[in-house]
Amino acid sequence: MFQGASQINLDAKGRMAVPTRLRDPLTQGGTVGVVLTAHPDGCLLLYPAPAWEPVRAQVMAFPSTHAQASLWKRVLIGFAEELALDGAGRLLVSPELRTYARIDKVVMNVGQGTHFEVWSLEGWNEQLERLRSGGNPPLPPGMENFSL
Amino acid sequence: MFQGASQINLDAKGRMAVPTRLRDPLTQGGTVGVVLTAHPDGCLLLYPAPAWEPVRAQVMAFPSTHAQASLWKRVLIGFAEELALDGAGRLLVSPELRTYARIDKVVMNVGQGTHFEVWSLEGWNEQLERLRSGGNPPLPPGMENFSL
DNA sequence: ATCGAATCCCAGTTTTTCCCACTTATCCAC
DNA sequence: GTGGATAAGTGGGAAAAACTGGGATTCGAT
Numbered sequence: 629m630f631q632g633a634s635q636i637n638l639d640a641k642g643r644m645a646v647p648t649r650l651r652d653p654l655t656q657g658g659t660v661g662v663v664l665t666a667h668p669d670g671c672l673l674l675y676p677a678p679a680w681e682p683v684r685a686q687v688m689a690f691p692s693t694h695a696q697a698s699l700w701k702r703v704l705i706g707f708a709e710e711l712a713l714d715g716a717g718r719l720l721v722s723p724e725l726r727t728y729a730r731i732d733k734v735v736m737n738v739g740q741g742t743h744f745e746v747w748s749l750e751g752w753n754e755q756l757e758r759l760r761s762g763g764n765p766p767l768p769p770g771m772e773n774f775s776l
Numbered sequence: 777m778f779q780g781a782s783q784i785n786l787d788a789k790g791r792m793a794v795p796t797r798l799r800d801p802l803t804q805g806g807t808v809g810v811v812l813t814a815h816p817d818g819c820l821l822l823y824p825a826p827a828w829e830p831v832r833a834q835v836m837a838f839p840s841t842h843a844q845a846s847l848w849k850r851v852l853i854g855f856a857e858e859l860a861l862d863g864a865g866r867l868l869v870s871p872e873l874r875t876y877a878r879i880d881k882v883v884m885n886v887g888q889g890t891h892f893e894v895w896s897l898e899g900w901n902e903q904l905e906r907l908r909s910g911g912n913p914p915l916p917p918g919m920e921n922f923s924l
Numbered sequence: 925a926t927c928g929a930a931t932c933c934c935a936g937t938t939t940t941t942c943c944c945a946c947t948t949a950t951c952c953a954c
Numbered sequence: 955g956t957g958g959a960t961a962a963g964t965g966g967g968a969a970a971a972a973c974t975g976g977g978a979t980t981c982g983a984t
Binding site: 641714715716720 | 930931932933934
């Protein structure tokens with residue numbers, strides 16, 4: 629279960645230092661790789677490779693005749709890369725993914741249960757800003773009575 | 777049942793001293809951890825770990841396709857950290873959570889039944905100010921007949 | 925074959941975590 | 955009311971772990 633937010637610096641070579649407490653859950657002790665891909669909302673997604681498989685299968689089944697579904701498929705499948713952590717627990721983020729997510733030096737790594745989202749600091753702050761000032765559209769049906 | 781408001785100081789390392797009378801209820805005598813996460817309104821939430829579980833399950837079920845629901849999930853799950861009190865009954869609040877809630881040195885810990893809200897002193901005063909200055913929308917359906 | 929680039933590995937430096945000691949407050953007894 | 959004892963809050967320090975940066979080697983390309 630991935631949760632928690634960590635601010636992480638990328639070094640000059642584009643390597644992202646994965647915090648220690650997340651390494652084992654991500655790689656199951658180094659036995660599996662991870663998948664890094666792009667999310668339509670402008671962030672990156674980081675999955676343990678086995679957890680990505682069912683998602684990939686779902687996306688692959690999207691109908692090619694639907695414009696929006698095609699866009700999602702192009703992004704989610706097209707940007708996906710299977711990677712491994714280096715000896716120091718770092719992940720080399722390709723220039724293509726860095727450009728897509730407008731990532732420069734600082735990213736926010738945000739747990740989302742099955743996976744992580746990786747946001748540029750600016751992108752993440754935009755999300756928080758949207759939450760604060762967005763006029764709060766209602767939550768979807770069945771969730772209006774959600775109570776903390 | 778958590779209630780009451782306590783003003784608490786954080787030390788230079790970001791450690792929050794939990795008042796003694798709250799420690800046992802929060803940790804069931806030290807046997808369980810606590811979960812600290814962020815609330816969309818700009819405060820933090822502090823739950824005994826077992827009490828957080830049902831909330832987490834609800835949030836995890838939010839659909840990824842709904843913009844507002846995604847934002848809530850990003851905040852509630854994304855900031856959640858499972859923690860334990862240190863030997864002196866203090867809770868280390870991560871820099872990410874402190875930044876989100878604009879917490880510097882002083883916080884207000886406000887009981888909310890199942891959990892606590894943790895506000896920066898400024899954030900808490902803003903809430904009280906909002907209540908005082910009016911312009912508030914009416915209470916939602918089903919609560920118009922609320923009576924003290 | 926030579927140049928360039930990417931990957932892997934090593935070591936210094938910083939950060940984190942845990943524990944101990946001191947100061948302050950509270951409660952009880954005298 | 956005063957003094958003492960006990961508990962709580964606060965701060966600091968040392969050991970350990972983790973992050974950062976650089977350097978060397980290998981692979982590929984021209």
